[in-house]
Amino acid sequence: MSMRKILVDDTNRELCPHGTESFPMTVSHDDLWDFEGKSVPIHWHNDLEISLPRKGEAVYQIYQKSYHLNPGEGLLINRNVPHSCHSPGNQPARYSTILVRPDFMYGDFGSDVEKNCFRPFLQNAAIPCVLLSPDTPSHQQILEKLNLIEQLFDHKPYCYELKIKGLLCQVFSDILFESQNYFSHYSPSNQLELERLEQMLNYLNTHFDSVISLQQLADHVHLSREVCCRLFKKMTGKTITAYLEEYRAKKSFSLVQSGQYSMTQIAAMAGFSNASRFASGFRKYFGCNPGEYNSLKSQD
Structure with a gap:
């Protein structure tokens, strides 16, 4: 059975409408x-x-x-x-x-x-x-x-x-x-911060399969590296490194599920620097090593 996904754009804004236009x-x-x-x-x-x-x-x-x-x-x-x-x-x-x-x-x-x-x-x-x-x-x-x-x-x-x-x-x-x-302690929503987060997520989500430097990301959103890190953590509760690891692990899921690629190939396709880091990231989010996944699935 295929796993569910939240359908989002490149900035992680959800695309799926909720309800209908006449009953939203x-x-x-x-x-x-x-x-x-x-x-x-x-x-x-x-x-x-x-x-x-x-x-x-x-x-x-x-x-x-x-x-x-x-x-x-x-x-x-x-x-x-x-x-x-x-x-x-x-x-x-x-x-x-x-x-x-x-x-x-x-x-x-x-x-x-x-x-x-x-x-x-x-x-x-x-x-x-x-x-x-x-x-x-x-x-x-x-x-x-x-x-x-x-x-x-x-x-x-x-x-x-x-x-x-x-x-x-x-x-x-x-x-x-x-x-x-x-x-009485009204603090207006900061639309600029949300737009900056959208830009960062768009960049990370479209370049996840390559090496991403913090300086490249900061330059993309016209912020210093320090401000870039603080803003990302403030808006998501995650560090940029932790977000990328999770995103890459989830991107690797369908590749592991297909059984068509070696661990080294999947690591490269998902943006991990090596197979060891890929296995560690996959295990962290899916509870098992990638090589064990299909055998465990067949036992369910």
């Missing part, structure tokens, strides 16, 4: 083990994302902070916030995800609801995400509404669209009301 929200049910590397790579999108773990622990990386989520908890991720997810200890993790375009709730841009309620949240770098804990009574009520949204979307009873929209408006009304203390 959706609910998905995923298992981290269905993705290459048993993890969801760094990506972002214009939609709001709410993750609801159902089995196992999921670790979300939001900028430089890690959030460990267990069943019963939830995490709201603001739009255009780079994020990734993995499960610790090589254990399965199942979760449901609600993705919704903000204007589904606020209507026209410039409306009072957009201007007074959503804009201070959506354009506030001080609130990249909101952790929802069942130990907080108000959060418990929000989580119950989110579970009901999932049920309505899955079963689609008559007027489920209207019921879902109403519940989403209630959910975000409660979340935005609780988040208003952050609005």
Whole structure:
């Protein structure tokens, strides 16, 4: 069975639309083990994302902070916030995800609801995400509404669209009301930083199969090497070296799966300096040596 992928462009912005133009929200049910590397790579999108773990622990990386989520908890991720997810200890993790375009709730841009309620949240770098804990009574009520949204979307009873929209408006009304203390410390989203990250990822993703020097990358985005490293770590929570190793390991997956190439050939095709580094990187993200993968797969 082929592994799932997040379809992104060369800057890691997700390309797959969520929902439809006439109903711009959706609910998905995923298992981290269905993705290459048993993890969801760094990506972002214009939609709001709410993750609801159902089995196992999921670790979300939001900028430089890690959030460990267990069943019963939830995490709201603001739009255009780079994020990734993995499960610790090589254990399965199942979760449901609600993705919704903000204007589904606020209507026209410039409306009072957009201007007074959503804009201070959506354009506030001080609130990249909101952790929802069942130990907080108000959060418990929000989580119950989110579970009901999932049920309505899955079963689609008559007027489920209207019921879902109403519940989403209630959910975000409660979340935005609780988040208003952050609005007094408003920090406008830095679009330039996101654009610089897009440029860096585009360069890394298109040159992964060759030797990349930090100076080349820094020159490409017109930054010093030091600023380049700090910005990348700030926006992704990873070093450039760690990101490249992970990206190359995932690129090698289909080559290993095909069984058509030697380890030395795959190492060169995926951008690793030698077969030893390739084996180490593959083992780190897939839990076994590349030579062992197909034999382990045949035993499943």
